[in-house]
Every structure is written in C-alpha cells, then in structure tokens.
Amino acid sequence: MLHRTLLYPNHLKLFLSATKYKRHIIQVHALVITTGNLLNGSFISRDLIAAFGRIGEISHARKLFDQLPQRNVSVYNSMIVAYSRGNNPDAVLRLYDQMIAERVQPDSSTFTMTIKACLSGMVLEKGEAVWSKAVEFGYKNDVFVCSSVLNLYMKCGKMNEAEVLFRKMMKRDVICWTTMVTGFAQAGKSLKAVEFYRGMQNEGFGRDRVVMLGLLQASGDLGDSKMGGSVHGFLIRTNIPMNVVVETSLVDMYAKVGFIEVAFRMFRRMMFKTAVSWGSLISGFAQNGLPNKAFEAVVEMQSFGFQPDLVTLVGVLVACSQVGSLKTGRSVHCYILKRHVLDRVPATALMDMYSKCGALSSSREVFEHLGKKDLVCWNTMISCYGIHGNGQEVISMFLKMTESNIEPDHATFASFLSALSHSGLIEQGQHWFSAMINKYNIQPSEKHYVCLIDLLARAGRVEEALNMIHSEKLDTALPIWVALLSGCINHRNLSVGDIAANKILQLNPDSIGIQTLVSNFYATANKWKEVAKVRKMMRNGVMEKVPGHSVIEMNGELRTFLMEDLSHHEHYHMLQLLRNLSSEMRNVSNKSISECVISN
DNA sequence: CCCGTTGCGG
Numbered sequence: 096m097l098h099r100t101l102l103y104p105n106h107l108k109l110f111l112s113a114t115k116y117k118r119h120i121i122q123v124h125a126l127v128i129t130t131g132n133l134l135n136g137s138f139i140s141r142d143l144i145a146a147f148g149r150i151g152e153i154s155h156a157r158k159l160f161d162q163l164p165q166r167n168v169s170v171y172n173s174m175i176v177a178y179s180r181g182n183n184p185d186a187v188l189r190l191y192d193q194m195i196a197e198r199v200q201p202d203s204s205t206f207t208m209t210i211k212a213c214l215s216g217m218v219l220e221k222g223e224a225v226w227s228k229a230v231e232f233g234y235k236n237d238v239f240v241c242s243s244v245l246n247l248y249m250k251c252g253k254m255n256e257a258e259v260l261f262r263k264m265m266k267r268d269v270i271c272w273t274t275m276v277t278g279f280a281q282a283g284k285s286l287k288a289v290e291f292y293r294g295m296q297n298e299g300f301g302r303d304r305v306v307m308l309g310l311l312q313a314s315g316d317l318g319d320s321k322m323g324g325s326v327h328g329f330l331i332r333t334n335i336p337m338n339v340v341v342e343t344s345l346v347d348m349y350a351k352v353g354f355i356e357v358a359f360r361m362f363r364r365m366m367f368k369t370a371v372s373w374g375s376l377i378s379g380f381a382q383n384g385l386p387n388k389a390f391e392a393v394v395e396m397q398s399f400g401f402q403p404d405l406v407t408l409v410g411v412l413v414a415c416s417q418v419g420s421l422k423t424g425r426s427v428h429c430y431i432l433k434r435h436v437l438d439r440v441p442a443t444a445l446m447d448m449y450s451k452c453g454a455l456s457s458s459r460e461v462f463e464h465l466g467k468k469d470l471v472c473w474n475t476m477i478s479c480y481g482i483h484g485n486g487q488e489v490i491s492m493f494l495k496m497t498e499s500n501i502e503p504d505h506a507t508f509a510s511f512l513s514a515l516s517h518s519g520l521i522e523q524g525q526h527w528f529s530a531m532i533n534k535y536n537i538q539p540s541e542k543h544y545v546c547l548i549d550l551l552a553r554a555g556r557v558e559e560a561l562n563m564i565h566s567e568k569l570d571t572a573l574p575i576w577v578a579l580l581s582g583c584i585n586h587r588n589l590s591v592g593d594i595a596a597n598k599i600l601q602l603n604p605d606s607i608g609i610q611t612l613v614s615n616f617y618a619t620a621n622k623w624k625e626v627a628k629v630r631k632m633m634r635n636g637v638m639e640k641v642p643g644h645s646v647i648e649m650n651g652e653l654r655t656f657l658m659e660d661l662s663h664h665e666h667y668h669m670l671q672l673l674r675n676l677s678s679e680m681r682n683v684s685n686k687s688i689s690e691c692v693i694s695n
Numbered sequence: 696c697c698c699g700t701t702g703c704g705g
Contacts, residue, residue, distance in 0.1 A: 176696080204696040211697075242697035273698040305699050312700085343700040350701095374701035409702040443703035475704040506705040513705090542705075 115150055141169040148177025166194075168202050175208050187212035188221060195228070203237050210243040219251045236264065242271040249278025254287075269300045277309035285313035289322075304335050311344040315351030323348040339365070343372040350379025370401045377403075378410035386414035390423070405435055412444040421452035428461075439465065443475050450479035473501050478510035486518025493527075505537055512546035516553060524550040545574045552582020557591045573602045577609055580616055589620045600629070607633060 110119070140163055147156035156177045163170060171194050178186040191209045194201060201209075206229040213222030226244050234240045241264050248257035261267070261275055272295040279288035288309055295301050307326055314323030327345055330337065342365050349358035362368070362376045373396040380389035393403055393411055403411065408427050415424035424445070431441055442465050449457040458479045465472060473496040480488040493511055496503065503511070508531045515524035528547050531537050539547075544567060551560035560579050569575045576598045583592030596613050604610060610633045617625040663669065 172696080179696095202696095207696050237697095239697045244697095246698070268697085270698045275698090277698060303698085308699050338699095340700045345700095347701060369700080371701050376701085378701055404701080406702045413703080440703050445703090447704065471704050473704090478704060504705095509705045 114146070141167075141173050144170060144173040145176065148173060148180060151181070153177050153181050153183075166197065166199060168194075168199060168205065171199060172202070172204055172208070175205065175212075179208055179212060182215070184212035184216035188216065188218075191225065200232065201228070203234055203239050206232075206234055206237075207239045207243045210240065210247055214243075214247045214250055217251075219247065219253070222247045236266065238264070238266060238268050238271060242268075242274050245271055245274045246278065249274065249282070252282065254279070254282065254284070267298065269295075269303050269306070272298070272300050273303060273306040273309065276306050277312070280309040280312040280316070283316060285316045288313045302333060302335070304330075304338075304341060307335070308341065308344050311348040315348040318352050320349075320352035320354060323352055339367050339369055339372065343369065343375050346372065347375040347379065350375065350382060353383065355379055355383040355385065368399075368401075370396070370404055370407070373401055374404060374407035374410065377407050378413070381410045381413040381417070384417060386417040386420075389414035405431065405438075405441055409441055409444045412441070412448045416448040416451035419452045421449075421454055424448045424452055425457075437461075437464070439467070439469055439472060443472050446472070446475050446479055450482050455479060455483050455485075468499070468501070470501055470504060470507070473499075474504075474507050474510055477507065477514065481510050481514025481517065484514075484518050486515055486520045486523070489514040489518070490520075490523065503531075503535060503537075505540060505543070508535075508537060509542050509546070512543060512550070516546050516550040519553060521550055521554045541569070541572050541574065544569050545572070545578050548575050549578040549582070552579050553585070555582065555586040555588075557582050557586060557588045561591055561594065570598065571602075573599065573604060573609070576602070577604075577612065580612060584612070584616050584619055587619065592616050592620065596625075600632075 140159065144156045144160055147153070147159065156174060160166065160170065160174045171190060175187050175190055178184075178190065187209060191201070191205065191212075194205070206225060209225050210222050210229075213219070213225060222244070226240075226247075229235070229237070229240050241260065245257050245261060248254070248260065257275065257278065261271065264271065272291065275291045276288050276295065279285070279291060292301065292306065292310060295306065300306075307330060310326045311323060314320070314326060326348075329335075330341065335341075342361065346358045346362045346365075349355070349361060358376065358379050362372065365372060373392065377389050377392045377396070380386070380392060389410060393407065396403060396407075408431055411427050412424060415421070415427065428445055431437060431445075435441075437445075442461050445461045446458040449455065449461065458476065462468070462472065462476045473492070477489055477492050477496070480486075480492060489511060493503070493507070496507070508527070512524055512528060512531075515521075515527065524547065528539070528543065531543065532539060544563075548560045548564065548569070551557070551563070557579060560582065564570055564575055564579065576595045580592055580595040580599060583589070583595055596616050599609065599613055604613075610629055614626050614629040614633070617623070617629065660666075
C-alpha cells in the first residue's frame with residue numbers, strides 16, 4: 096500500500112522514476128484517479144507514461160496515453176521516448192504525425208527523437224521533412240536537433256549536406272563535433288575524421304571518450320599503429336575511464352593495424368566482454384591470417400554463453416576461406432539462414448568462401464539469390480570465376496554488371512584483368528585494359544600493370560613486356576618483375592629473365608615465394624652460383640616464417656601440403672605427375688594458350 | 696533529449 100505522503104506530486108514523480116514494478120505504477124495510477132482528477136493538464140500523466148515506458152510496459156503506456164482527453168507535448172514526448180527505447184521507429188513517426196495533426200507544438204526533444212527515429216528507420220526523406228518543420232518552429236540553431244540531423248546525414252552518406260549544415264551552425268558543442276568525427280570514421284573517410292578532430296581540438300574540445308572511438312576507428316582503417324597507440328596512451332594518461340566499448344575498440348584497432356598479439360592481450364584483460372568484443376577478436380584473427388585461432392574463439396565465446404552475431408559469422412567465413420574448410424563454411428551458411436535474412440555483406444563473404452573452397456556453383460547460387468547486388472557483390476563474383484580460371488564467364492559477368500548499371504571500379508578491373516590473364520585471353524586482356532583507361536576513366540595502378548605484364552609474359556611476349564616496363568616507368572615495382580620472371584621461366588627466355596632476376600634481387604624481396612622463383616630461374620639457366628647465393632639469402636632472411644603451404648578439405652578432413660614436403664608415401668608419383676602435367680602445359684601453351692582454357 | 700564497439704571483393 097502506498098504511503099499518503101506520495102500524494103505530493105513531486106513524491107509521486109520520484110517514486111515513479113525509481114520503481115521497477117508494474118504494480119507500483121498501477122497503484123499510483125489508481126491513487127491518482129481515486130483522489131481526484133489529477134490526470135488532465137498535470138504532470139502526473141506524463142510521469143506515469145514515462146514510468147510504464149521505462150520498465151518496458153509500452154502497451155500500458157499507450158493505453159493510458161490514448162485514454163487522455165487531451166495530450167500535450169510532454170505526454171507525447173514520454174510516449175515517443177517509450178517507443179524509441181522499444182526500438183520502434185515507425186511508432187515514433189506515427190506519433191509525430193499525429194501530434195502535428197492534433198496541432199500540438201513539438202519541442203526540441205520531439206524533433207531530436209523523431210529525427211533519430213528516421214535514422215533507425217532509414218528514411219532520409221522523412222527526416223528532412225521533420226528537419227524543415229523544426230526550422231519552421233524556430234529550432235534552426237538548436238544543438239540537439241542539429242546534431243541529430245548531422246548524424247542522419249552522415250549515416251545516409253550525405254557528407255556534403257552534413258558539412259554545410261555544420262558550418263552554418265551558430266554554436267557547436269562536443270556532441271556535434273563528435274558526430275562529424277565518428278561519421279567520417281565510420282564512412283571510411285579517416286583523414287577527414289582526423290581533420291575534424293583537429294578542428295575540435297582547436298575549439299577547446301577533445302577530451303571526450305566517445306570521440307576517441309572515432310579516432311581509434313580511423314587508426315584501424317588507416318593501419319596507423321602510431322596514431323592508434325597514441326590514442327590508447329591518451330586514454331591512460333588522462334584517466335578517461337575505460338568501458339567495454341572503448342576496450343573493444345582498442346582490441347579492434349590493434350588487430351586492424353596488425354598487432355594481433357596486443358589485441359589478444361587486451362581482450363584477455365577485459366573484465367566484461369560482450370558479443371561485440373568477441374566479434375572484434377574473431378574478425379581480428381581472420382584479418383591477420385589466423386583462421387584456427389578464429390575458430391577456437393567462436394567455440395569459446397559460445398561456451399561463455401555468447402551467440403555469434405552476423406558480423407562475427409562473416410569473420411568466421413573469412414577464416415574458412417583461408418583454410419578451405421568448406422564444411423564449416425556451409426554450416427555457417429545454414430546458421431545464418433536459420434536466424435537472419437541474408438543481406439549483402441554476409442552473402443558476399445559466402446560467395447568468396449565458396450569459391451576459395453572450390454564450390455564455385457554455390458558462389459553463383461548465393462549470388463543469384465541476392466536481391467540487390469552492389470559493386471562489391473559483382474566484383475566478388477568476377478573474382479570467384481577468375482580464381483577458377485573461367486575467363487569466358489568472367490567476361491559475361493562483367494558485361495552483365497555494366498548492363499545492370501553498376502559502374503566498375505579499380506578493384507573490378509584488378510579481378511577482371513587478372514582473370515583474363517590467368518585464362519590466357521590475351522587480346523581480351525589488352526582490349527579491356529585500354530577500355531578501363533579510355534571508357535571508364537580509371538587510371539591504371541600498379542596492380543593493373545602487373546596484370547598486363549603477366550598477360551604478356553604468359554604469352555611469351557616478354558620483350559614486349561620489358562619494353563612496357565621501361566616506357567611506363569614500372570621498374571621499381573617488385574610484383575611487375577615477378578610477373579615478368581615467371582613468364583621468362585615458362586618460356587625459357589634467359590636474357591630477359593636475367594634482367595628481371597637481377598632487378599628482383601636488388602629490391603631485396605623478403606618473401607620465400609619470390610626467392611624460390613628467382614632460385615628456380617637460375618636453376619633453369621644452369622647458373623648454380625646464383626642459385627647458391629639466393630638459397631643463402633633464403634636461409635639468412637626469415638627463419639621464423641611459416642613455409643608456404645596450401646590446405647584442402649577432403650571428406651571433411653583438412654589436408655596440408657607443405658613446400659618441398661616429401662613425407663607422403665606416394666610423393667614420388669605425385670611429383671612425377673606434376674612434372675608431366677607442367678611439360679604438357681608448356682607444350683600446349685607454346686601452341687596457343689587460349690585453346691586450353693578449361694571451362695567449368 | 697544530440698555523438699559510442701565487431702563485417703565482404705581487390
């Protein structure tokens with residue numbers, strides 16, 4: 096039974112804002128009704144609605160709301176808060192419209208919360224309409240309203256609009272500065288984010304914890320360990336209290352700049368972890384080429400009662416594609432289908448995983464089932480066919496892509512040209528290389544030139560390739576010479592090969608694969624002194640490096656193939672077969688490479 | 696009341 100002193104409105108308000116029991120709120124409601132009609136025009140109805148909303152009794156709040164003979168701004172706002180907390184942006188927007196229809200004047204928080212609901216509901220147009228209404232009612236310079244509009248613009252990719260509004264604002268607080276910094280950071284415009292952070296510092300802001308998250312994200316994105324480390328140092332020095340979100344961001348940052356051990360140490364020291372923390376760690380393992388660590392972590396997170404979310408599962412798929420675990424990949428696919436609608440990012444990750452695990456038809460199936468395909472989806476599908484050496488399908492995919500009005504980018508051409516070269520489609524490769532420049536206005540970068548050199552070198556046109564290296568001033572790029580050298584080995588061109596091998600050694604390659612290639616070339620040329628030199632270099636250089644290997648799944652079991660591994664009992668026959676195959680391939684390629692395209 | 700952590704292709 097409620098105490099009589101609660102009849103004072105202030106006491107009632109305090110009581111309502113503190114209790115977590117539905118029956119308490121109902122008792123207050125009853126009390127208010129039985130002791131006189133306090134509901135109309137008083138604050139009690141607002142507080143009752145807020146109290147019901149706070150404990151998640153939204154339908155109770157709504158019933159009370161609907162029963163009121165008249166509703167003012169506060170009552171509306173309480174109801175809007177309830178729906179916002181319940182993650183129901185549609186209901187917020189309906190209430191806002193109803194409010195306008197009932198001619199109740201919204202205030203700053205109404206606009207702020209409604210615009211935020213537009214963001215959750217991803218309705219930019221509605222948000223802009225609400226914003227013009229806010230301007231109409233005189234909230235043009237309200238920092239709360241403006242920040243929510245800035246955030247809406249940033250999250251919808253309207254960076255320019257956001258910047259224009261930001262410049263026009265009369266007064267700027269930490270929040271709106273932070274909105275800009277995190278907005279740019281999340282959009283991958285890391286340098287812009289840092290630029291705004293500097294602006295913020297110049298205005299005397301910048302000790303805020305949230306803005307540090309934006310900087311951490313920018314550091315990770317740029318791979319800038321110095322910047323990330325200094326943010327970490329700043330957090331420690333200034334005694335800004337850590338929390339799960341900051342710690343998770345630190346784990347993520349360290350993983351992204353390649354300091355996976357540091358990330359793991361940070362993770363282990365975290366007192367409280369969330370599914371997101373686990374997700375950061377797991378994606379970090381996958382990004383750093385530690386797929387087995389990623390798998391272990393997923394199992395472990397589940398043993399702690401956390402379910403992997405979509406983002407984490409994408410990390411697991413990346414891990415699967417690295418080790419070729421088709422079985423795990425398929426089970427992740429099922430897991431996703433059971434719980435979520437397959438959206439673009441997981442679908443793209445699935446396509447990539449399937450193709451790298453050898454199941455090209457499954458890649459295509461996922462691709463076909465996808466409703467809306469973006470640039471990355473198309474690029475991935477092209478790369479899938481490229482990996483499998485299916486040049487014809489790559490070309491038809493590319494054409495379909497342009498027919499669908501998706502503008503190809505530098506990555507499209509990187510996959511496309513590489514696929515054409517690997518399929519031996521020389522004329523096509525040259526044609527599309529110039530189309531890239533002339534028709535699509537993409538200036539070739541190093542990787543595109545590598546494709547072109549590779550293309551020519553594979554065709555045995557190594558002198559032509561060499562001329563191009565000189566005329567296009569590509570002679571400082573290691574991958575260019577590597578592409579040329581492998582062509583020289585295959586076509587036994589010792590003179591050009593010698594130039595390439597020399598250049599490669601000058602550039603001091605630390606990759607075992609490249610060193611092996613050079614050593615193989617010298618062996619082909621019978622230059623045994625040079626072979627010994629390169630071998631010595633290999634031994635001195637990178638002892639701790641894991642030797643090159645590949646993994647394939649057979650009947651659910653992972654088989655590893657190590658470089659120069661002779662431990663298999665049939666290794667002699669395997670090597671014999673490989674030798675025969677490569678000599679056959681050389682014979683065929685001398686005739687015409689394009690004749691031996693193996694279609695799927 | 697406005698700003699906060701994990702994701703795909705190259």
